[in-house]
Amino acid sequence: MSNVIQDAKPAQVVPGPRKGGLTQRRLPRWAPAGIAAVSVALGIGIGAAAGLNSRIQWGLIAAALFVAVSYTMTSVVENRRQAKDRLATSVVWVCFVLAVVPLLSLIWVTVSRGVEVLDGYFLTHSMAGVPGFEAGGGVYHALVGTLQQVGLATLVSAPIGLLTAVYLVEYGKGALAKAVTFFVDVMTGIPSIVAGLFILSIMLIAGLAPSGLMGALALAILMIPVVVRSTEEMLKLVPNELREAALALGVPKWRVILKVVIPTAVGGITTGVMLAIARIAGETAPIMLLVFGSQLINTNPFEGAQSSLPFYIWEQYRVGSEASYDRAWAAALVLIVFVMILNLVARGIARWKAPKTGR
Known part of the structure; x- marks a missing residue:
């Protein structure tokens, strides 16, 4: 009897699901x-x-x-x-x-609305000689105006924004840097109509005529704070060890910035510039004030009225006919594709220029 008791093994208790344990439901x-x-x-x-x-x-x-x-x-x-x-x-x-x-x-x-009239003819013809309430015409003159105005605005704002960001990150100290940062923040929230009125006042004082350049200057005012902010954040991400290593070798600071800091952050800087271009591509108010719009093809942004895609959309929608509505939707689709291409290019450049990390 004692042997049987000794040989008997205690029954094993299987733990059930506990609240808060590993076996929780x-x-x-x-x-x-x-x-x-x-x-x-x-x-x-x-x-x-x-x-x-x-x-x-x-x-x-x-x-x-x-x-x-x-x-x-x-x-x-x-x-x-x-x-x-x-x-x-x-x-x-x-x-x-x-x-x-x-x-x-x-x-x-x-x-769905834009593809009805979006074709090769629409992209290669202007509205010259075409009444707004009738079918026909195209967006070529507005597309040329947008490309030229945005390109000029980029040429003006990108160097200014880059140099301002370099000053704030690498040299900025004291009251001047705080003032520059404050005004950049203020400019970020400026409505586009205010920038247009500022350039318009200069035009009236100097006796200048409307042109694509005037619109580009207003767009540059809107673009500069975006470039400054994005470039500033990208420069701050560059490790200080890279700067210190170059300075320890006796390299001047300006050369460190030019050869080390900016190349390291060039992917993010380019992305910021592309996003700033996408931000100004859809502005209408400065173009209405400074460029006036035109039904003809004007490839000279320094003389004469021009059109742009946002202005063309507003102009066609104002006509109120079914044909003008179709042209407005098609131009809106072209503008969306233009902005989408810019964003894809920015992403591609950012990935291409991203620092390569080894395993």
């Missing part, structure tokens, strides 16, 4: 997608039952249900800590969707 991976689908269905059903005809209202109801259901199910299945984390994640996703849906809707409408 969790929602399946497909739970967020399933909750989102159920929330959308409930949002549509509740909105339709309540007599709400706006799809925006349906979407807001679905978003609120998604956040509430995600938090409740996580609290029941997992714990309060995970529920709070899921709540924050759900709010982030809802905000992302609320930001993306209008953008996708805008792109969809612009593409």
